[in-house]
Amino acid sequence: MPDQLDWIPADIDVDRPSNARVYDYFLGGAHNFEVDRQLAEQIIRMTPNVGDTMRANRVFLRRAVRYLAGQGIRQFLDIGSGIPTAGNVHEIAQAASPGSRVIYVDIDPVAVAHSRTILRDDPYTVVVCADLREPADLLDRARATGLLDFSRPVAILLAGVVHFLPDSDDPAAIIGRLRDAVCPGSYLLLSHVTGDGQPPEVLAAYDLSGQTDSALRLRSRAELARYFDGFTLVDPGLVFLTTWRPEPGDEPDEDPQRTAAYAGVGILAG
Numbered sequence: 192m193p194d195q196l197d198w199i200p201a202d203i204d205v206d207r208p209s210n211a212r213v214y215d216y217f218l219g220g221a222h223n224f225e226v227d228r229q230l231a232e233q234i235i236r237m238t239p240n241v242g243d244t245m246r247a248n249r250v251f252l253r254r255a256v257r258y259l260a261g262q263g264i265r266q267f268l269d270i271g272s273g274i275p276t277a278g279n280v281h282e283i284a285q286a287a288s289p290g291s292r293v294i295y296v297d298i299d300p301v302a303v304a305h306s307r308t309i310l311r312d313d314p315y316t317v318v319v320c321a322d323l324r325e326p327a328d329l330l331d332r333a334r335a336t337g338l339l340d341f342s343r344p345v346a347i348l349l350a351g352v353v354h355f356l357p358d359s360d361d362p363a364a365i366i367g368r369l370r371d372a373v374c375p376g377s378y379l380l381l382s383h384v385t386g387d388g389q390p391p392e393v394l395a396a397y398d399l400s401g402q403t404d405s406a407l408r409l410r411s412r413a414e415l416a417r418y419f420d421g422f423t424l425v426d427p428g429l430v431f432l433t434t435w436r437p438e439p440g441d442e443p444d445e446d447p448q449r450t451a452a453y454a455g456v457g458i459l460a461g
């Protein structure tokens with residue numbers, strides 16, 4: 192199977208689930224191992240909602256990138272970008288506006304290796320291996336690619352990644368470092384799991400993330416609102432995933448709280 196050689200880096204731990212590969216399995220991808228599938232199936236047995244949340248997160252990300260492209264954004268810094276799947280950020284952004292530029296950043300070796308393989312012929316996209324917990328280094332690596340012009344607006348995408356940072360990493364300060372690197376008119380996109388209003392089985396399923404390379408930290412809406420310090424949230428604010436600007440044709444979601452995750456987009460004022 193030649194494809195396997197492309198995406199399995201030599202020195203990864205295949206005995207411990209990785210959150211990137213578990214997420215890939217939930218999205219129907221093929222870049223995961225038995226250990227990842229077993230954990231995902233255990234989560235599904237506890238609560239089928241978690242899979243719905245992951246898919247709803249992906250749909251939100253696509254809607255929000257289309258929205259950002261509609262606001263004139265042509266540069267994207269996608270941090271915690273994950274293992275590529277259908278409808279990646281560069282595909283959405285370039286379909287809306289050809290020539291849009293995307294830097295994908297991830298800490299997971301499989302996500303980075305596979306992204307590099309499928310993007311090697313795209314001159315407007317690069318992949319950087321970096322850690323969100325080291326924002327200065329991450330920004331240095333992003334600048335070193337020369338792909339983005341930081342004197343012009345950039346959308347910082349933090350979809351489904353900040354919940355892997357414990358409070359001891361001070362996510363608000365990390366996001367502040369990223370904010371300080373971009374100019375007015377730039378955007379912050381965030382999606383993040385929450386325990387707000389969730390039943391015990393959902394909380395227990397999220398606890399299983401402790402078996403992967405990083406455990407999830409659920410946060411309340413009030414905690415997440417702080418991460419937009421300096422940004423002005425665009426309508427409809429910080430809301431459950433499926434209620435962020437649903438598009439014509441989307442099924443109305445009768446119970447948005449079921450997604451157990453918030454989403455929001457903010458613009459950096461001048």
Ligand code: SAM
Binds near residue numbers: 252272296
């Ligand atoms: N952003 C994509 C999305 O919303 O569909 C993928 C989200 S996936 C749930 C989370 C990704 O964040 C994984 O690929 C994981 O490797 C990455 N990640 C976790 N901690 C990270 C860190 N400290 N720095 C960079 N990436 C990280």
